[in-house]
Amino acid sequence: MEHYERLEKIGEGASGVVYKARDSRTGATVAVKRLRGGGFGDHDGSRLSEDLLREAACLEACRGHPSVVELRAAHRDGAGGAFLVMEYVGPSVAQVMRERGRPFPEADARRLMRQLLDGARAMHDLGVLHRDLKPDNVLVDAHGDLKICDFGMSRFAAGGAATAPPYTSPVVTLWYRAPELLLGSTEYDARVDTWALGCIMAELLAGAPLLPGRSEMDQLNRAFDTVGADDMTDWPGFSRLPRAGSPLCQRSRPPSRLREMFPSLSAAGFDVLSGLLACRPDRRLTAADALRRPWFTDAESANADQPLNACRFTARVGGVADAIVV
Numbered sequence: 001m002e003h004y005e006r007l008e009k010i011g012e013g014a015s016g017v018v019y020k021a022r023d024s025r026t027g028a029t030v031a032v033k034r035l036r037g038g039g040f041g042d043h044d045g046s047r048l049s050e051d052l053l054r055e056a057a058c059l060e061a062c063r064g065h066p067s068v069v070e071l072r073a074a075h076r077d078g079a080g081g082a083f084l085v086m087e088y089v090g091p092s093v094a095q096v097m098r099e100r101g102r103p104f105p106e107a108d109a110r111r112l113m114r115q116l117l118d119g120a121r122a123m124h125d126l127g128v129l130h131r132d133l134k135p136d137n138v139l140v141d142a143h144g145d146l147k148i149c150d151f152g153m154s155r156f157a158a159g160g161a162a163t164a165p166p167y168t169s170p171v172v173t174l175w176y177r178a179p180e181l182l183l184g185s186t187e188y189d190a191r192v193d194t195w196a197l198g199c200i201m202a203e204l205l206a207g208a209p210l211l212p213g214r215s216e217m218d219q220l221n222r223a224f225d226t227v228g229a230d231d232m233t234d235w236p237g238f239s240r241l242p243r244a245g246s247p248l249c250q251r252s253r254p255p256s257r258l259r260e261m262f263p264s265l266s267a268a269g270f271d272v273l274s275g276l277l278a279c280r281p282d283r284r285l286t287a288a289d290a291l292r293r294p295w296f297t298d299a300e301s302a303n304a305d306q307p308l309n310a311c312r313f314t315a316r317v318g319g320v321a322d323a324i325v326v
């Protein structure tokens with residue numbers, strides 16, 4: 001860590017603290033995430049090493065994709081700490097939305113979703129599940145482009161018995177958690193990420209979270225009441241869900257309210273939104289499917305996706321940083 005001059009704290013979460021820092025060898029501004037110990041398995045640092053290796057390995061696999069934050073280095077220090085050094089990007093979409101205080105127009109939302117879906121498609125092709133996509137984990141750079149960060153919950157899911165299901169449940173922050181996860185699934189796939197991307201798309205368009213649940217069951221109720229239960233009980237994987245017997249699944253539900261919630265969204269935009277937010281995983285769009293829908297492929301929409309004004313984002317960076325004394 002002696003090469004990194006700590007500048008200011010820029011974030012803090014369950015897995016660690018993130019600082020803006022300067023690499024004294026190159027002068028580059030970087031983000032350094034110090035992974036926190038804690039929990040029984042950390043006594044000898046083995047759990048910390050495992051977490052560091054997994055987050056670093058998933059980031060490393062996606063390295064080079066413009067919509068994924070770039071890993072520069074991963075270190076363990078003598079004091080039992082672990083660090084990830086990444087390119088410094090900028091504020092999160094959550095911070096930008098809070099300070100902006102109003103929804104994004106459809107053309108901006110489409111441009112941002114194209115980047116997020118392309119990053120997700122690339123990571124899913126590589127067998128990486130992010131498992132914690134949310135506006136806090138999407139960063140905005142000085143050009144207004146998005147980069148997915150925080151691979152602390154991610155894991156490899158493809159190939160080899162060691163990576164086959166069952167997977168951990170619960171994963172994903174409550175408001176962005178797919179119905180099958182809320183029902184306890186341990187055999188989920190990349191579509192848990194595309195559900196979260198559907199929630200992010202709705203949030204960009206509405207300026208507020210779509211499903212701000214207070215508990216797992218409240219979250220499931222809100223999901224069913226908003227997008228419809230979509231014959232969830234007929235999904236072939238339904239009977240294997242640990243909470244398949246929940247009375248919430250038997251209750252009759254009104255049809256989806258999504259269209260009335262987004263009346264001015266174009267038909268092509270609604271096709272993507274409703275496809276990402278299909279309750280049944282087998283009917284939900286993958287990231288690759290979504291990118292092939294007319295909202296993204298129409299020549300007119302491709303041309304309309306102009307870059308957002310960079311100043312809109314950079315002006316806010318100083319306001320959200322929390323300066324510390326080094």
Ligand SMILES: Nc1ncnc2c1ncn2[C@@H]1O[C@H](COP(=O)(O)OP(=O)(O)OP(=O)(O)O)[C@@H](O)[C@H]1O
Nearest residue numbers: 011013014015016018031086087088089090136150
């Ligand atoms: N490369 C980066 N550039 C700029 N800011 C970053 C970068 N990486 C992380 N941050 C900031 O730090 C915050 C926390 O980072 P991260 O999500 O990786 O930590 P975490 O401990 O896993 O958080 P959580 O528990 O909330 O998921 C992010 O929301 C973001 O604001």
